[in-house]
Amino acid sequence: MRKQFSVLIAFLFLVIIFTDCAKRGRPTGGDKDEDAPLLVKSFPRNYSTNFNGNEIKLVFDEFVKLKDVNTQLIVSPPLKNLPMISPSGTASKTITIKILDTLKENTTYLFNFGQSVADNNEGNVFNNFKFVFSTGPIIDSLEIRGNITEAFQKEPGDNVTVMLYEINKSFNDSIIYKEKPYYVGNTLDSTLWEITNIKAGEYLLMALKDVSRNYTFNPREDKIGFVKETITVPTDSVYSINLFKEIIPYRLTRPFEVSKGHIMFGYEGEADSIKIQPLNVSDKFISNTSFEKEKDTINYFFKGYSADSIQFKVENKGKLDTVMVRLRSKDTDSLQFKRSPLNDAYFSNNFTLLSNIPLMSVDSSKINLIDKDSISVNYNFKLSEDKTELILDFVKDYDKKYAIEILPNAITDFFGQTNDTLKYSLITKKEIDYGKLYVTLKGVESYPIIVQLLTDKEKIVKEIYAAETQTFNFINLLPGKYMLRVIYDENRNGKWDTGNFLQKRQPEKVIYLEFDRDVRANWDLNESFTLE
Numbered sequence: 001m002r003k004q005f006s007v008l009i010a011f012l013f014l015v016i017i018f019t020d021c022a023k024r025g026r027p028t029g030g031d032k033d034e035d036a037p038l039l040v041k042s043f044p045r046n047y048s049t050n051f052n053g054n055e056i057k058l059v060f061d062e063f064v065k066l067k068d069v070n071t072q073l074i075v076s077p078p079l080k081n082l083p084m085i086s087p088s089g090t091a092s093k094t095i096t097i098k099i100l101d102t103l104k105e106n107t108t109y110l111f112n113f114g115q116s117v118a119d120n121n122e123g124n125v126f127n128n129f130k131f132v133f134s135t136g137p138i139i140d141s142l143e144i145r146g147n148i149t150e151a152f153q154k155e156p157g158d159n160v161t162v163m164l165y166e167i168n169k170s171f172n173d174s175i176i177y178k179e180k181p182y183y184v185g186n187t188l189d190s191t192l193w194e195i196t197n198i199k200a201g202e203y204l205l206m207a208l209k210d211v212s213r214n215y216t217f218n219p220r221e222d223k224i225g226f227v228k229e230t231i232t233v234p235t236d237s238v239y240s241i242n243l244f245k246e247i248i249p250y251r252l253t254r255p256f257e258v259s260k261g262h263i264m265f266g267y268e269g270e271a272d273s274i275k276i277q278p279l280n281v282s283d284k285f286i287s288n289t290s291f292e293k294e295k296d297t298i299n300y301f302f303k304g305y306s307a308d309s310i311q312f313k314v315e316n317k318g319k320l321d322t323v324m325v326r327l328r329s330k331d332t333d334s335l336q337f338k339r340s341p342l343n344d345a346y347f348s349n350n351f352t353l354l355s356n357i358p359l360m361s362v363d364s365s366k367i368n369l370i371d372k373d374s375i376s377v378n379y380n381f382k383l384s385e386d387k388t389e390l391i392l393d394f395v396k397d398y399d400k401k402y403a404i405e406i407l408p409n410a411i412t413d414f415f416g417q418t419n420d421t422l423k424y425s426l427i428t429k430k431e432i433d434y435g436k437l438y439v440t441l442k443g444v445e446s447y448p449i450i451v452q453l454l455t456d457k458e459k460i461v462k463e464i465y466a467a468e469t470q471t472f473n474f475i476n477l478l479p480g481k482y483m484l485r486v487i488y489d490e491n492r493n494g495k496w497d498t499g500n501f502l503q504k505r506q507p508e509k510v511i512y513l514e515f516d517r518d519v520r521a522n523w524d525l526n527e528s529f530t531l532e
Contacts, residue, residue: 036124037064037117044133051133056097056111058131063091063120071159071213072114072188076195077107078180078215091120106136108197114188132197144231145194146239148187148207151225151507152496154458154483156243160187161215164195165204167230173502176206180215198233205231206501207241217501219248220268228504244499244507252314252321255300260329261415262357265298265314274298274316281305288358288414290386301358301414333357335417339424340389346461347434347476351392351404351426357413358387366410369394372401387414398431435519437474439484443531444469445509450487450496455480465494479521484513486531 039046043057069085084098095117103109110132117126132139144164150156163181165171182203185195193207208215209223217224225241250269258264265276276289276298284304291298302310307327314321333356340352362381369377369392379394390411392404406422437453453461453474461482464472474482487496488509499507513529 034122034124035119036126037062037119038126039129042131047132047139049134049137049139051103051135054099056099056131056133058095058097060093060095060117063093064095064117064126065091065120066095066116067118069113069116072116074110074112074114074161074184074186076110076112076184076197077104077182078184080180103135106134106138108132108134108136108138108140108199110197112186114186130196140197140199142198142200142234143194143196144198144205144233144235144237144239145192146241148191148193148225149240149242151242151244151498152510154512156187156191157209158187158189159209160191160193160207160243161210161213162186162193162195162207162241163205163215164198164231165206167202167204171204176204176217176501178216184215200233203231203233205239205241207243209243219246224501226501228506242499242506246500247498250316250319252316252319252323255312255323255325257325257327257329258299258333260327260332261301261303262333263300263302263310263325265300267296267298267316271296271298271316274314276300277313277315278302278305279311279313279322281310288387290358290388303415332415332417335411335413335419337419337422346478347396347398347428348462351394351424353390353422355388355390355411355413357415357417359383359390359411359413360387361412362390363410366407367392368403368405368407370403371397372403377402396428398428400428402426402428432522433479434476435479435521436524437477437482437515437519438524438526439472439474440528441469441472441486441531442528445531446488446490448489448492450489450494452485452487454483454485456483458485465489477519479519481518482515484515484529486511486513 037060039058040061041059044051044053066085066088070082073085075083079099079101081100083100086096086098097111110130113126113129113131115125115127117129118124134140146162148156148160148162162185163176164183165175166182183195183198185193187193204226206224206226208217211221212218223243223245225243227239227241231239248269250271251267253266253268255263255265267274271291276287278285278287282304285302286304287300287302289298289300309324309326311322311324314323336356337353340349340354362383364381367381369379371377377394379392381390381392383390396402402425404424404426406419408421409418411419439451441449441451448465448467451464451466451472453463455461461477462474466472489495490508491497496510497508499505511531515525515527517525519525
């Protein structure tokens with residue numbers, strides 16, 4: 001009995017030991033690591049002076065990895081050649097930076113890694129990690145800051161580069177096209193910016209949406225913003241920089257044949273007064289030109305010509321080009337129509353058909369417009385100035401369905417082609433399904449102004465040109481979210497005008513106004529704004 005008891009005690013003892021061991025050996029994982037990595041040492045040390053080497057080593061307290069370092073890293077002043085950074089794609093506690101440029105004397109350099117340094121396990125980011133050193137005996141410590149706005153769109157987007165050019169004996173305005181700035185900063189994913197470690201002096205302050213990321217201004221692709229006055233550092237001022245896209249100088253690009261009787265002329269800049277004149281053609285030659293909307297191209301249609309090439313004289317704003325176009329196509333485009341996408345969207349819109357070829361004539365007797373009770377509806381029609389749109393204008397009623405039938409041969413295009421049968425419908429809602437919006441504006445600096453009602457996607461719903469104080473009425477609106485864009489038309493030409501850096505001209509002022517409430521069906525919304 002005693003022996004059996006001893007065996008039992010031993011068995012229980014072993015169970016307890018193995019159970020305890022099992023518990024001690026099971027990993028619990030612990031608390032989630034939410035700490036960003038820390039720089040524990042560097043060679044040279046951060047904020048060191050009299051640096052004359054070409055390599056930097058950064059040592060962190062844990063394994064880190066680099067993400068998007070080529071886009072996140074901002075070096076100020078910019079280097080001609082991007083530094084080599086390793087390791088790439090693997091985790092390490094040490095980051096090595098190999099500098100490939102000859103550094104300037106007595107200059108403070110700043111490497112801002114943005115959001116590119118994160119720990120390997122949890123991805124915790126070392127926000128705006130900066131490494132600073134000087135090639136001289138002093139670390140420059142002055143700074144400026146501000147924000148970025150967009151001249152015409154509501155938001156400027158992210159990753160805008162802000163630049164300082166030192167104003168010295170060699171400075172001139174053309175420097176921004178060919179040389180990198182002295183100091184740079186970046187908004188990254190914000191609209192705020194700062195440039196630190198600056199030396200005292202006078203500077204040109206500007207910003208670029210730098211598409212090529214080369215720190216120089218390319219008007220063909222970059223947006224620019226600038227502060228007109230010279231910036232003196234140190235300063236307590238906070239600077240707002242307004243981005244805009246310049247209109248580049250006019251230039252004709254090589255025209256090409258699209259199809260028989262259709263040539264496309266491309267251009268850069270403005271071509272409002274462009275004249276295209278064919279050379280060495282007979283009296284039978286007939287042409288029609290139309291600007292392609294939202295594209296820098298002109299569609300040129302012609303007939304009454306049979307040679308294998310045609311020469312043109314193209315004149316615009318005093319600039320003259322002579323170009324030759326080879327003609328090889330044997331078939332003209334077939335006539336096609338598409339309905340304007342906004343026909344059904346808003347009660348006040350006219351019914352519009354868009355054509356791929358200019359229209360020459362319309363036989364209204366072959367266009368039938370009836371309501372849901374098969375009663376004919378009177379309408380007026382017109383062709384747009386470039387003859388690519390057929391517009392039917394008629395008085396609409398609420399809660400109606402309209403049928404539009406365009407019979408064969410009702411429409412004739414430039415080449416004499418006619419349409420097949422076309423059928424469309426247009427539906428209006430009940431009056432109670434629409435909302436109304438009444439807006440008053442106070443504190444307007446000057447008239448005239450252009451007031452545009454926009455959807456939340458910045459699509460224009462209605463535009464009102466105002467030469468004096470008035471209430472802006474928007475009726476028969478679909479329920480939803482809207483905003484206003486107010487444009488100060490300083491030169492009274494009826495449109496928004498952009499800026500120009502060399503002319504030191506800022507774009508015309510634009511103000512966005514957001515409503516606290518959405519437009520609701522069967523509801524009047526009254527809003528009042530004081531402009532600043």
